Amino acid sequence: SQQGEEDPQALSIQEGENATMNCSYKTSINNLQWYRQNSGRGLVHLILIRSNEREKHSGRLRVTLDTSKKSSSLLITASRAADTASYFCATDALGAGNMLTFGGGTRLMVKP
Amino acid sequence: DTAVSQTPKYLVTQMGNDKSIKCEQNLGHDTMYWYKQDSKKFLKIMFSYNNKELIINETVPNRFSPKSPDKAHLNLHINSLELGDSAVYFCASSTGTKGTIYFGEGSWLTVV
Numbered sequence: 001s002q003q004g005e006e007d008p009q010a011l012s013i014q015e016g017e018n019a020t021m022n023c024s025y026k027t028s029i030n031n032l033q034w035y036r037q038n039s040g041r042g043l044v045h046l047i048l049i050r051s052n053e054r055e056k057h058s059g060r061l062r063v064t065l066d067t068s069k070k071s072s073s074l075l076i077t078a079s080r081a082a083d084t085a086s087y088f089c090a091t092d093a094l095g096a097g098n099m100l101t102f103g104g105g106t107r108l109m110v111k112p
Numbered sequence: 113d114t115a116v117s118q119t120p121k122y123l124v125t126q127m128g129n130d131k132s133i134k135c136e137q138n139l140g141h142d143t144m145y146w147y148k149q150d151s152k153k154f155l156k157i158m159f160s161y162n163n164k165e166l167i168i169n170e171t172v173p174n175r176f177s178p179k180s181p182d183k184a185h186l187n188l189h190i191n192s193l194e195l196g197d198s199a200v201y202f203c204a205s206s207t208g209t210k211g212t213i214y215f216g217e218g219s220w221l222t223v224v
Contacts, residue, residue, distance in 0.1 A: 033212070042116075042202060042215040043155075086153060099167065100213060102147075102155035 006089060006106040014111050019076040021106040023089030024069075030092045032065055033100065034074050037086045046074075046087075081112045115139050116216040118203045124222045125193060133188045133219045135203030144186035145204040145213065146178060155202070161186050162209055193223045 007022045023032070031050045035043040049056045049065045049072065056063045062075040076083055086107045090100040118135040125131050137144065143162040149155045159178045160167040166178065175191045188201060203216040 031211075035215075040218075042217040043204075045212045045214065048212060088155065090155075099145075099157045099160050099169070101157070105153050 006087070006103040008106060009104065010107045010109075012109045012111065013079060015079060015081055017079055017110075019079050019083070019108055019110070021074045021087050021089075021108070023072045023074070023103055025072075025089075025091045025101075025103075026070065027091075027093045029067075032063075032072050033090045033092070034061075034063060034072075035088045035090060035102075037088065037105070039085070043088065076108075079108075079110045081110050083110050084108060116203055116205055116214050118201075118216040118219050120219060121217065122220045122222075124224060127193055127195060127223055129193050130189070130191045131193060131221070132190070133201055133203075133221070135186050135188070135216060136184055137203075137205040137214070138184065139205055139207075139214060141205035141207050141214070142183055143206045143209055144180070145206075146186065146188050147202040147204060147215075149200040149202060149218070151199070158188075158201075159186075160209070190221075195223050197221060198223045 005024050013019055029051055031048050033048045034046045036046050037043045047058045047063050049063050060077045065072045086105040088102050088105045090102045116137045145160050146158040147155050148158055157169050158172045161180050177189045180186045200218045200220050202218050204213045206213045
């Protein structure tokens, strides 16, 4: 099974609302990353959080990491229609080099 | 000024054929990867190639072989294509084996 698993699998919200996506993983990690994928496109790196960090911000994005629970969350505040995409977490497990393991993604739809 | 570019973007081919997907990065990265994304959007690492060291995901059939003529290129060659090989293949690169990975736009392979 996937090292990282996102929850929910799909999320539909109105523009202006906040979107929260969660990721759980199984083994100890070096870092956890979040990526975004627009339909028919490649993945774009959003943010990386290291195992010794608990929270990180980048613009409207806020990522938290709880290594004791092996979970992370991605919060997008004041969502826009352009945020519609799939969001994936990826873990860099200890000893695995940079062989990222991805979850199945959360498909976010932001309605205008 | 595309960072990671892969060709072709779309490829339709018959079962049993041999095909290659090319990848080039102009970011000066020393590590390159191939990922496979299936119809359910799950992304799986196939190969990691760093300074002539090839790390292979053990689940990848040996019909798949990466070829790196130089640090900026990592091509994917697939022999005896099967229906189950239909997927989107993403090339990616990074500096070293830690940190942010940059993805190409994907190559959509359909085996008929």
